[in-house]
Amino acid sequence: MPLFYHADADLGKQILSACHAAGGHIMEFTNRGDFAHETFRELSLYVRQELPEMVLGVGSINDAATAALFMQLGADFIVSASLREDVALTCNRRKVPYLPGCATLSEIGRAEELGCEIVKLFPGSVYGPEFIKAIRGPQPWTSIMPTGGVTTELDNLTGWFKAGAVCVGLGSQLIGSSVFKDRDMDGLTENVRNALATAKTLRS
Numbered sequence: 257m258p259l260f261y262h263a264d265a266d267l268g269k270q271i272l273s274a275c276h277a278a279g280g281h282i283m284e285f286t287n288r289g290d291f292a293h294e295t296f297r298e299l300s301l302y303v304r305q306e307l308p309e310m311v312l313g314v315g316s317i318n319d320a321a322t323a324a325l326f327m328q329l330g331a332d333f334i335v336s337a338s339l340r341e342d343v344a345l346t347c348n349r350r351k352v353p354y355l356p357g358c359a360t361l362s363e364i365g366r367a368e369e370l371g372c373e374i375v376k377l378f379p380g381s382v383y384g385p386e387f388i389k390a391i392r393g394p395q396p397w398t399s400i401m402p403t404g405g406v407t408t409e410l411d412n413l414t415g416w417f418k419a420g421a422v423c424v425g426l427g428s429q430l431i432g433s434s435v436f437k438d439r440d441m442d443g444l445t446e447n448v449r450n451a452l453a454t455a456k457t458l459r460s
């Protein structure tokens with residue numbers, strides 16, 4: 257799942273379109289920076305009008321009020337870096353999926369009790385694929401999405417998916433300076449297409 261933050265909604269729309277053109281139909285916009293919700297509102301409306309099959313969620317949500325704000329603006333799912341029970345309850349009230357950041361078996365267990373179908377392992381590169389492999393031994397029902405330090409390189413993706421990751425979150429390694437500074441949207445489409453093809457092969 258590609259994820260990014262930028263204050264410029266026009267650039268954000270180009271990024272969403274470039275990922276969509278590659279078949280990237282699930283995207284996360286991260287809530288970083290002042291007025292991020294206003295940028296998200298524009299992106300959300302754009303997706304509804306231009307890319308209706310896209311699922312657009314929001315990340316870096318740290319409290320229930322912010323989760324409610326973004327859900328009101330059309331967020332299809334909510335992601336946070338840590339496990340927030342207030343966010344889980346607020347999301348469940350609206351039946352919007354919540355993917356909390358978890359880094360221990362206890363946190364994962366509590367997240368599952370709170371109704372979370374997928375948990376985010378953050379920062380993924382600190383814990384590594386072995387963490388996922390070890391967790392899924394005793395509880396194979398657990399779905400983990402590592403995020404943070406994940407790269408598009410074959411070795412890196414192979415490690416995560418072989419360990420049992422259900423998907424991965426790709427931020428700066430996929431949407432970085434070549435996009436933000438050089439505005440290379442064709443390159444982004446190509447990179448997303450390649451990453452998705454790799455993930456599909458590894459998961460089959």
Ligand SMILES: O=C[C@H](O)COP(=O)(O)O
Nearest residue numbers: 404405406426427428429
């Ligand atoms: O939660 C999002 C992460 O900060 C993204 O990390 P990344 O840029 O290393 O993919």
